[in-house]
Amino acid sequence: MSGGVEIVRSVADLRTRVRAWRSQGLTVAMVPTMGALHRGHLSLVTTALEQADRVIASVFVNPTQFGPNEDFSRYPRQEEMDAEALTGAGCHLLFAPTVAEMYPDGFATTVTVTGVSEGLCGDVRPGHFAGVATVVTKLLLQALPDVAVFGEKDYQQLAVIRRFARDLDLPVTIVGAPTLREADGLAMSSRNAYMSEAERAIAPVVHKTLTHVAEGLRAGKTGSDLCRDAVETLLAAGLASVDYIEIRDAATLAPVERLERPARILVAARLGKTRLIDNIGVEI
Ligand code: PAF
Numbered sequence: 080m081s082g083g084v085e086i087v088r089s090v091a092d093l094r095t096r097v098r099a100w101r102s103q104g105l106t107v108a109m110v111p112t113m114g115a116l117h118r119g120h121l122s123l124v125t126t127a128l129e130q131a132d133r134v135i136a137s138v139f140v141n142p143t144q145f146g147p148n149e150d151f152s153r154y155p156r157q158e159e160m161d162a163e164a165l166t167g168a169g170c171h172l173l174f175a176p177t178v179a180e181m182y183p184d185g186f187a188t189t190v191t192v193t194g195v196s197e198g199l200c201g202d203v204r205p206g207h208f209a210g211v212a213t214v215v216t217k218l219l220l221q222a223l224p225d226v227a228v229f230g231e232k233d234y235q236q237l238a239v240i241r242r243f244a245r246d247l248d249l250p251v252t253i254v255g256a257p258t259l260r261e262a263d264g265l266a267m268s269s270r271n272a273y274m275s276e277a278e279r280a281i282a283p284v285v286h287k288t289l290t291h292v293a294e295g296l297r298a299g300k301t302g303s304d305l306c307r308d309a310v311e312t313l314l315a316a317g318l319a320s321v322d323y324i325e326i327r328d329a330a331t332l333a334p335v336e337r338l339e340r341p342a343r344i345l346v347a348a349r350l351g352k353t354r355l356i357d358n359i360g361v362e363i
Contacts, residue, residue: 084136084170086162086175087174093174106131106133107223108134109136109218109251114161117259118259119230120230123228125169126256128168133172134169136172137222138174141214144211146205150270191208200356208236225251228256229253232356232358238332241253263283273353278350285313291312302334319350325345325346326345329342341362342360346358
């Protein structure tokens with residue numbers, strides 16, 4: 080390590096570092112990412128530093144969670160900048176494995192989660208959550224951290240991860256951290272870089288629409304009416320299509336028509352070539 084965060088690329092090296100920390104009685108947190116780090120990711124590192132003595136971030140653009148026509152090949156890769164940002168955030172170790180390290184020849188295992196993986200992004204991106212569950216299971220077993228931190232921005236993903244961590248008795252506490260937003264409400268995302276200036280000007284309507292649905296729900300309106308109007312608002316604002324906007328139980332992700340329990344409003348919509356996802360909570 081020459082001043083910056085130490086980078087390891089093999090599972091063996093990762094385990095050696097973690098073992099050394101463990102032998103000193105230190106606790107460990109992990110922040111799995113696909114890189115192209117922004118302030119939202121760095122806030123996950125800050126949360127991790129509050130939870131443990133040492134923090135590992137992983138950067139791995141996981142091929143198995145992208146569909147054949149999705150953005151795997153153009154997903155931004157900028158390891159040097161990511162390492163600099165992680166150094167500034169106080170991260171102790173960057174795990175940046177190759178595809179061959181994560182998926183060696185003959186790899187034949189998939190973790191699938193029923194229930195919470197279904198509907199929402201699960202319907203629009205077949206196989207996506209199996210890819211996420213498989214890679215996150217591997218990362219957690221490779222590092223065996225005490226805590227792993229994930230953003231609420233990917234709310235269904237967080238629910239999937241909580242589910243398999245519990246079902247598989249992974250000895251890791253899963254922590255969800257709030258979404259960071261730009262001043263105009265747009266949720267921070269590595270994919271925001273895909274947008275043109277004109278698209279970027281339209282994008283805040285996604286969060287505004289979520290807020291409007293939340294107000295309606297609190298005022299006693301029904302979910303289906305609110306979501307139907309929300310689709311019209313988004314399309315009228317210039318979104319190309321709306322994959323879904325739905326109200327779900329915040330804990331189970333079961334559909335919700337009226338606000339009787341804490342709820343989550345989740346949206347995915349396309350703006351030009353960019354797929355935007357966001358969600359907000361509604362308390363009763
Ligand atoms: O949220 C992400 O960046 C990815 O889905 C994750 C959790 C790092 C798995 O590849």
